[in-house]
Amino acid sequence: MKNIMEELSWRGLIKNKVPGIENQLKKPTTMYIGFDPTSDSLHLGSLLPIIMLIHFQKMGHKTLVLIGGATGLIGDPSGKCNSRILLDKKNLHNNAESIKIQISKLMSFFSEKTELLNNFDWLKNISFLEFIRKIGKHFTVNYIISKNSVKNRINKKDGISFMEFSYTLIQGYDFYYLNQVKNCLLQIGGSDQWGNIITGIELIKKKTGKIAYGFTFPLITKPNGIKFGKSEKGENIWLDKNKTSPYKFYQFWMNISDFEIEKYIKIYTFFSKKKIEKLIFQHKKNPSKRLLQKKLAYEITKWVHGNKISKEIIKITHILFQKKNGNLQLLDDKTFVSIYDHIPHILFPHEKFEKGIFLLDFLKKSGFFTSKNEANRALKANSIFLNKIITKKNILLKKENIIGKKYILLQFGKKEFFMIKIE
Incomplete structure (x- = not known):
């Protein structure tokens, strides 16, 4: 077999690893990665664990994908400053089904089918008393507090709920369960999952005496340093074309x-x-x-x-x-439709153009700018392009400015485009 760790290492895909993992991966090994269904779509950061699964499949290992139908009800505190917004079972179920479809599609593009599992299927049958007697007894409060996911929250004003405090034990139990049922010996995840992975390794060792393994890969972050995540605030890059x-x-x-x-x-x-x-x-x-x-x-x-x-x-x-203006009038209707469908756009009533409308009013009413003053500043800075031609004055727009019989292409600066369809 090819050396999977060597392959991942030169690609920069290894952050933390358990000693001895290289020897284990010289032979076929069953591994898993988990996804909590906190949204109905995966995002840019989610591609990385899928890429890891494909690498492992290409190297001859068996891969398991675990959808967190149960852990999603709790919310992983790893890397979080505050508690997650809790979702109900119906939303989580719908999210899980959507994510399953996305993962299956992405995996089938490159590799064999991976086995998809949902931890709700086994966690729903365990009572609270049974869990704390069989699992909770193996870990001290001191051990859980030492985890960064807990440590970083426990001294804050709002602290951390018992629900989130117990998350690492539940994820640890998932690893133990898969180890027993699927002979899974390896869990991998983003670097914020290191503490949870170690909990699973410890649980397997304490309950069975067997050695299990884990490693993490670096998180992909936004320019502000915050990771891409399904429950993160701010703009995300989603895989669902309706979201991004x-x-x-x-x-x-x-x-x-x-x-x-x-x-x-x-x-x-x-x-x-x-x-x-x-x-x-x-x-x-x-x-x-x-x-x-x-x-x-x-x-x-x-x-x-x-x-x-x-x-x-x-x-x-x-x-x-394109640097040259080109002649947009020569484009066919199919191309205009394609541009309109793929960039930000809006419908605009045709009657507004019967007598004409001034550019600044148009920029505001179309929604391309939030205010007329903002549009005016951009105009004075020579940053407005109308149908690929720079516009320096508050001109009166008329029917002659419509291209392709019903379109107007606006541009702000070098990269922001907006298309209006006149109907």
Whole structure:
């Protein structure tokens, strides 16, 4: 067998690991990764554990995906400053089903089918008394308090609830259960899961005497340092096209800095080391062409949204970002529809153009700017483009400004686009 740890190491996908794991992984091993269904969609950060599963499958190991139908009712405190918003069973069930579909689709694109499990199926049958007698007795309060997920919360004003305090024991029990039923010897997860993974390893050892293993991979974070997460506040990059458009998804990868792109191309593709080194060499010869960004954006958009959509996005991107104005009037209706569908847009009543409407009023009423003053500042800064042509005055818009018979393309700065459909 190929050395999986060596492969993951050069890609920068190992953060913490249990001693002896290299020897265990020289032979086929059953491993698992868990996903709590706190949303009805996975996100950019969720791709990483799926990529890990695929790497393990490619190396001949058996993979298990655990959907946290039970643990999702509690909420993992790892990396959290405050308690999660609790979801009811119906929402969690719906989320779990949506995530299952996404994972199955993503996995089947590259590899064999993985086994999907839900911890609600076994945890629902355990009584509270049975759990604290059979599992709780193996761990001291001091042990749980030592976990970062608890330690970081316990001294805060709101503290940590007993419910969240017990989370690490429940996740530890999942590992123990899978060890007994599926002979699972390895759990992996993001670096914030290290404490929970160790709890499972300790529980297996105390109850069976067997040795189990674990390791973590680095978390993918936003520019502000906060991880991408299903329950995180602020904007996320979702895999569901209804939450994050394929165009916006593609642009996220295109806008990765040269400083980070070498790391991302190793993490988010399955290209060989030789191919990646060649791509990096070619990229460095002319970074302005953004070869790595284009390659990564295409590959990962094709994986998540399909080849047809990814090709559409590339065509749209070329039209929107070409340096020459081009003649938008020459585009066919199908292309206009595609652009309209993939970028932020709005319908606008045709009668508003009978007598004309001033640009600033149009920018405000269309929703492209939140206020007329904001739009005016952008106009004075020469940052407004109308149908790819820079506009410096508050002109009166008329029917002549409509392209493709019913569209107006607005642009603010270099990267923000907005299309209005006149009906």
